[in-house]
Amino acid sequence: MYIVPLIGKGTPLTLVGLDAACDRAGVSAQHLWAVIFVETDFPNCGYLRDRRPQILYEPRCFSNLTDHAYDETNADISSAVYHQDHGSFNDQYLFLAKACALDQDKALQSCSWGIGQTLGRNYQEAGFADVTSFVLSMVNAEDGQASAMAGEMVESGAAKALAKEDWVKFAKIYNGPGFASNQYDRKVKRQFDLLKDKLPDLRVRTAQCCLWYEGFDPGQMDGLWGKTTVGAWHRYQASHQIPVTDALDDHTFQMLVKPYISA
Numbered sequence: 001m002y003i004v005p006l007i008g009k010g011t012p013l014t015l016v017g018l019d020a021a022c023d024r025a026g027v028s029a030q031h032l033w034a035v036i037f038v039e040t041d042f043p044n045c046g047y048l049r050d051r052r053p054q055i056l057y058e059p060r061c062f063s064n065l066t067d068h069a070y071d072e073t074n075a076d077i078s079s080a081v082y083h084q085d086h087g088s089f090n091d092q093y094l095f096l097a098k099a100c101a102l103d104q105d106k107a108l109q110s111c112s113w114g115i116g117q118t119l120g121r122n123y124q125e126a127g128f129a130d131v132t133s134f135v136l137s138m139v140n141a142e143d144g145q146a147s148a149m150a151g152e153m154v155e156s157g158a159a160k161a162l163a164k165e166d167w168v169k170f171a172k173i174y175n176g177p178g179f180a181s182n183q184y185d186r187k188v189k190r191q192f193d194l195l196k197d198k199l200p201d202l203r204v205r206t207a208q209c210c211l212w213y214e215g216f217d218p219g220q221m222d223g224l225w226g227k228t229t230v231g232a233w234h235r236y237q238a239s240h241q242i243p244v245t246d247a248l249d250d251h252t253f254q255m256l257v258k259p260y261i262s263a
Contacts (some may be wrong), residue, residue: 003134004108006093008139009054009260010051012209013115015202017143024213025159030198032146032193036173037116038184043088044211045221046115046142049087051260053138053145055111056086057095061121062110066103066226074098103118103149105131116149125155165192208249210257211236 022029037044046054059079063071070078077099086092092111099107108131109120118126123134126148137144141208153159153174161170171185200223208218211232216239219228231244237244237252245252 011141114145
């Protein structure tokens with residue numbers, strides 16, 4: 001059982017949160033979105049459908065933090081060797097639960113969290129006094145995830161490299177010395193180029209996230225009002241006996257997002 005709750009509202013990224021993260025890191029929204037799209041797995045939301053944060057559990061990090069105390073008895077969650085195959089999101093939470101039973105503080109530090117996949121071990125760089133407050137912020141809203149992402153970038157020097165579009169240097173700092181093996185630098189640059197003149201519309205993306213939470217698949221959380229998203233929108237409207245519209249009308253939007261937007 002977790003002492004720290006891992007399900008919250010899952011509030012999607014807001015313009016205030018995005019602008020604050022960009023200002024903190026000294027980068028443009030295009031830069032930040034490029035990293036978000038590379039760091040998060042499809043559908044590129046900071047949360048799973050049940051509103052647990054998207055995480056990646058790192059057995060090697062847990063092993064290092066616990067001085068390899070569990071490597072022999074719990075090799076699936078504690079290993080000095082990097083695990084390439086991480087498994088499903090549910091697998092990640094099973095690994096985290098098992099590690100929390102041994103050492104919750106270090107287990108939480110051994111996960112990367114949210115849209116920036118900020119490593120819990122770097123909670124101080126992200127701007128938090130302890131890993132518990134860091135995780136609570138990751139659980140609460142994507143605004144907190146973006147802020148932590150920006151803080152980690154600033155403290156590590158990755159933000160300056162990103163602002164200069166030095167993709168190799170950024171990748172080496174933010175993804176690690178093995179970045180070339182998965183072409184991380186090229187992936188971020190590719191996303192950056194794709195985002196030119198078509199940044200995600202945050203109102204559309206908010207609708208996409210909330211549709212997903214409600215069980216209607218909108219496709220990728222890309223902030224684009226495309227065919228898959230419109231189809232999910234129509235199904236949501238039909239399920240609530242409200243007029244079906246092709247446009248993102250305010251009545252449906254407010255009804256959809258109300259459970260997930262903090263007052």
